[in-house]
Amino acid sequence: xxxxxxxxxxxxxxxxxxxxxxxxxxxxxxxxxxxxxxxxxxxxxxxxxxxxxxxxxxxxxxxxxxxxxxxxxxxxxxxxxxxxxxxxxxxxxxxxxxxxxxxxxxxxxxxxxxxxxxxxxxxxxxxxxxxxxxxxxxxxxxxxxxxxxxxxxxxxxxxxxxxxxxxxxxxxxxxxxxxxxxxxxxxxxxxxxxxxxxxxxxxxxxxxxxxxxxxxxxxxxxxxxxxxxxxxxxxxxxxxxxxxxxxxxxxxxxxxxxxxxxxxxxxxxxxxxxxxxxxxxxxxxxxxxxxxxxxxxxxxxxxxxxxxxxxxxxxxxxxxxxxxxxxxxxxxxxxxxxxxxxxxxxxxxxxxxxxxxxxxxxxxxxxxxxxxxxxxxxxxxx
Numbered sequence: 241x242x243x244x245x246x247x248x249x250x251x252x253x254x255x256x257x258x259x260x261x262x263x264x265x266x267x268x269x270x271x272x273x274x275x276x277x278x279x280x281x282x283x284x285x286x287x288x289x290x291x292x293x294x295x296x297x298x299x300x301x302x303x304x305x306x307x308x309x310x311x312x313x314x315x316x317x318x319x320x321x322x323x324x325x326x327x328x329x330x331x332x333x334x335x336x337x338x339x340x341x342x343x344x345x346x347x348x349x350x351x352x353x354x355x356x357x358x359x360x361x362x363x364x365x366x367x368x369x370x371x372x373x374x375x376x377x378x379x380x381x382x383x384x385x386x387x388x389x390x391x392x393x394x395x396x397x398x399x400x401x402x403x404x405x406x407x408x409x410x411x412x413x414x415x416x417x418x419x420x421x422x423x424x425x426x427x428x429x430x431x432x433x434x435x436x437x438x439x440x441x442x443x444x445x446x447x448x449x450x451x452x453x454x455x456x457x458x459x460x461x462x463x464x465x466x467x468x469x470x471x472x473x474x475x476x477x478x479x480x481x482x483x484x485x486x487x488x489x490x491x492x493x494x495x496x497x498x499x500x501x502x503x504x505x506x507x508x509x510x511x512x513x514x515x516x517x518x519x520x521x522x523x524x525x526x527x528x529x530x531x532x533x534x535x536x537x538x539x540x541x542x543x544x545x546x547x548x549x550x551x552x553x554x555x556x557x558x559x560x561x562x563x564x565x566x567x568x569x570x571x572x573x574x575x576x577x578x579x580x581x582x583x584x585x586x587x588x589x590x591x592x593x594x595x596x597x598x599x600x601x602x603x604x605x606x607x608x609x610x611x612x613x614x615x616x617x618x619x620x621x622x
Contacts, residue, residue, distance in 0.1 A: 252594075257395050263385075281336060287332065290335050292356075295496065296401070303486050336361065339378065341372070345373075348618065363379050364382060366384060384404065410427060476554070477527070480495075483533070486582045491510070498592070503602060526548075529589065542564075542569075
């Protein structure tokens with residue numbers, strides 16, 4: 241694979257962050273057609289759903305895992321494609337596979353899909369490129385339908401993947417009578433007014449970011465908070481992103497975006513896991529981003545924030561909970577619906593990744609190591 245050394249991406253990361261809400265609205269309207277072939281491959285007698293992916297594809301799978309388990313009643317297993325090729329022993333004949341690759345060009349994902357299909361597993365591909373080997377080797381394809389994203393750090397592709405897998409779970413639950421029509425309408429809403437309202441509000445805030453017109457009471461994070469803390473963010477040395485429930489996947493995805501953009505050490509943790517060892521790494525140079533979604537762990541995370549504030553000045557909790565006046569709480573006006581909250585909270589970390597990298601003069605329009613993909617043979621093309 242030949243790649244020119246000074247190959248440029250075509251658009252900035254913030255363009256795609258701002259475009260995401262429009263894409264999600266389109267997915268709501270087109271979900272029946274997009275998902276129909278995949279639903280044929282998913283059957284009630286299958287007891288396990290295996291999700292394959294690397295990078296943002298894997299973190300998207302982690303984000304939707306609990307929702308898919310609830311909707312499908314199946315065990316949801318997350319696997320890295322390379323492990324499937326060399327290490328995993330799979331012997332569940334009643335499993336279905338979803339291989340996730342936005343580009344469709346991940347070499348390991350392609351080979352893992354080929355292997356599992358040969359072994360008799362029904363394989364669904366979720367990809368943007370319907371002509372890719374990922375799509376061609378699957379039994380059914382879910383078209384990611386998020387249009388081109390010619391930027392290395394993927395944002396709208398990640399959010400679209402999460403949303404489509406959620407919609408797949410809902411459509412399957414309705415098909416198999418796991419939820420009633422009324423329950424389905426209550427989540428997807430006629431036709432998905434809640435999601436439309438949610439992503440529309442995201443679109444408004446995203447446009448405010450782009451135009452630098454956001455007001456503090458509208459979105460503390462996007463304008464007021466970042467501008468007040470700009471120098472502190474530019475100075476970050478190491479970052480931990482911490483979440484619970486579905487926002488564990490969000491935290492890992494956020495850390496990946498920060499690595500790809502700010503290019504400093506960043507790590508994503510499940511909240512409880514962070515309390516068992518990684519917490520000992522906190523020092524005055526630590527920057528910690530806590531995702532305080534409205535869940536059973538919120539009060540506990542608040543206690544951790546108080547603890548961390550005694551060690552570092554750079555521990556912040558982003559939350560829609562406006563109660564109290566705790567130090568370093570950044571209130572965001574999210575709807576914070578439990579099922580779809582990750583689609584909102586990930587915007588916080590995507591935006592921080594974009595702004596910090598821009599203010600540190602990192603040029604995201606240039607592929608940092610164009611020879612890397614040829615040397616490692618991990619992509620068929622970029």
